[in-house]
Amino acid sequence: EEEIPEDHPRYQDLLTRHRIEEGVEKGITHLQGMHAEGRGSAFDYLLGEETIPSADAAERAAAAHLLLADHPVLSINGNVAALVPGEMAALADVTGADLEVNLFNRTPERIEAIADHLREHDATDVKGLEADARIPNLDHQRAKVDADGIYDADVVLVPLEDGDRAEALDEMGKTEIVIDLNPLSRSPQVADVPIVDNIIRAVPNITAHARDLADADEDTLREIVADFDRQAALEEAEERIRSGDL
Ligand code: ATP
Ligand code: MG
Numbered sequence: 001e002e003e004i005p006e007d008h009p010r011y012q013d014l015l016t017r018h019r020i021e022e023g024v025e026k027g028i029t030h031l032q033g034m035h036a037e038g039r040g041s042a043f044d045y046l047l048g049e050e051t052i053p054s055a056d057a058a059e060r061a062a063a064a065h066l067l068l069a070d071h072p073v074l075s076i077n078g079n080v081a082a083l084v085p086g087e088m089a090a091l092a093d094v095t096g097a098d099l100e101v102n103l104f105n106r107t108p109e110r111i112e113a114i115a116d117h118l119r120e121h122d123a124t125d126v127k128g129l130e131a132d133a134r135i136p137n138l139d140h141q142r143a144k145v146d147a148d149g150i151y152d153a154d155v156v157l158v159p160l161e162d163g164d165r166a167e168a169l170d171e172m173g174k175t176e177i178v179i180d181l182n183p184l185s186r187s188p189q190v191a192d193v194p195i196v197d198n199i200i201r202a203v204p205n206i207t208a209h210a211r212d213l214a215d216a217d218e219d220t221l222r223e224i225v226a227d228f229d230r231q232a233a234l235e236e237a238e239e240r241i242r243s244g245d246l
Contacts (some may be wrong), residue, residue, distance in 0.1 A: 028087065102158075112129075
């Protein structure tokens with residue numbers, strides 16, 4: 001295995017790319033995931049590869065939503081599993097959320113491989129293998145979810161989600177938290193909480209906020225949710241990307 005020197009100026013980006021390559025080799029990530037990674041990497045470069053203030057606010061609002069939820073579910077696809085398996089397990093643990101494998105290119109082998117990979121990273125009770133319910137208004141394969149998972153959830157975190165499914169989940173009336181580096185993509189555009197940040201930075205920061213808010217009362221959490229301005233967050237991210245100020 002190739003070693004990436006930590007003082008390399010593009011260390012994080014190379015590490016991320018390397019994890020996606022490994023994911024493809026292990027049968028966790030679809031080859032299409034490499035293209036998604038390339039798009040994300042370009043946007044991250046323009047953001048300065050850092051969590052901008054509006055993204056931090058979105059991450060705090062996401063933590064508040066997850067703590068307030070009756071049934072929060074964190075959706076896992078091939079890129080998410082390759083990049084942040086242990087970090088998603090930790091977030092599920094802190095917020096009491098379920099983890100559900102949900103794939104755009106769904107095969108039983110890949111679902112199993114991802115569930116195993118998550119368990120190796122201390123996830124317990126991984127959902128998505130039953131696929132006994134359907135999201136309305138989506139074609140058959142992409143609509144499959146667990147009846148006691150995403151179908152039943154009131155709050156869903158869907159990182160790097162396909163636009164059609166993000167729209168369909170929104171139409172189901174769910175509170176949707178999206179992590180996506182492209183503020184113009186449909187998924188963040190329909191999200192209640194669009195997080196324009198690299199998932200590598202976003203997930204640990206949501207967990208840190210959730211830990212910080214663990215003992216907060218319901219009024220405090222509701223205030224954080226109410227104060228978050230989704231449109232301003234999208235605009236701030238787009239401005240940052242267009243400005244060229246690095
Ligand atoms: P659509 O409009 O149908 O959603 P798309 O071009 O956005 O099309 P996707 O498959 O949704 O296609 O692309 C994946 C999305 O995930 C891209 O917007 C990309 O910027 C984003 N992305 C990729 N890697 C990361 C990452 N590490 N962290 C956050 N976002 C990422
Ligand atoms: Mg998209």
